[in-house]
Amino acid sequence: MPVTAYIGIGANLGDARANVLDAVERLRKLPGATLEAVSSLYRTAPIDSSGDDYINAVARLSTGLPAQALLEALFDIEQAHGRERPYFNAPRTLDLDLLLYGDERIATPTLTVPHPRMHQRAFVLMPLLELAPQLALPGLGSAARFAPAVADQGIIRL
Numbered sequence: 780m781p782v783t784a785y786i787g788i789g790a791n792l793g794d795a796r797a798n799v800l801d802a803v804e805r806l807r808k809l810p811g812a813t814l815e816a817v818s819s820l821y822r823t824a825p826i827d828s829s830g831d832d833y834i835n836a837v838a839r840l841s842t843g844l845p846a847q848a849l850l851e852a853l854f855d856i857e858q859a860h861g862r863e864r865p866y867f868n869a870p871r872t873l874d875l876d877l878l879l880y881g882d883e884r885i886a887t888p889t890l891t892v893p894h895p896r897m898h899q900r901a902f903v904l905m906p907l908l909e910l911a912p913q914l915a916l917p918g919l920g921s922a923a924r925f926a927p928a929v930a931d932q933g934i935i936r937l
Contacts, residue, residue, distance in 0.1 A: 781841045782883075783815075784849060785910070787876035787894065787903050788836045790860075791825065795834040798860055798873045803838060805856045812842035812849070818906035820937040826900065834937075837878070837906035846880045850890050853877060878903060882917045893917055898925040901932035 786806065790798040799820060807814040816839045823833045842849055853875040860873035878894045885892040893916050897903045904925055907914065914922045 781813075781843050782881040783879075784812075784840045784842055784846075784877060784881070785879040785907060786838045786840060786853065787874070787878050787897070788838060789833045789874045789902065790872055791831045791833040792872045795831070796820065799834045799836055801860070802856055802873055802875060803836070805859070806838050806840065809840070809852055811844040812840045815839045815841055816910050818909045821902060821906055822935045822937055823902040824933045826902075826932070833902060835902040835906060837903065837910055839910050846877065846883065846885055846890060846892065847887070849880070850877050876903075878907065879916070882915075884917050893919065898922065899929065901929040901934040904929055905934055905936075
C-alpha cells in the first residue's frame, strides 16, 4: 500500500534554483514513487551555517518504496549533483531530506523520521504547510502550531 512521504529540498551552491528544480524532475521520474505536489520555492538565509542563501521547497510523494530505499534514492540524486559532506551543515549543491514517511516514527543509525528539528525550521515548515495545512507530525501534533515559533526566521516565497 502506498505511503505519503514528504521530501525537503534545498541548495545554496552553484545554481541553487536550477539544482532544486532538477531534483524535482528527478523525483518525478523516481521508480516506485509518484510526485503528487511541490511547494513554491523559498529563499532562506543559512541557519547554523554560512554561505549564500538557500533555495528550498518541499515535495509530496506517494511511494511503495520502503523508507530506507527512498532515502538511498535521495542520496543518489544528491550525488548526481556532486553533493559533498565536508562538515556538519556545510553549504551544499543539493540537500534532500526525508521529512515524513506516512505517520511512521523511524529511528535507525541512518534515518530519523520525522526529520529532527523540521518543526523548528521555517525553510521546512512553511513549504510543508503550503502543501498540507492540516498536517499532523507524528509524536508532535499539528504542524501549523509551530509556525508562530519560526515567524522570525527570514524566509521569502519566490
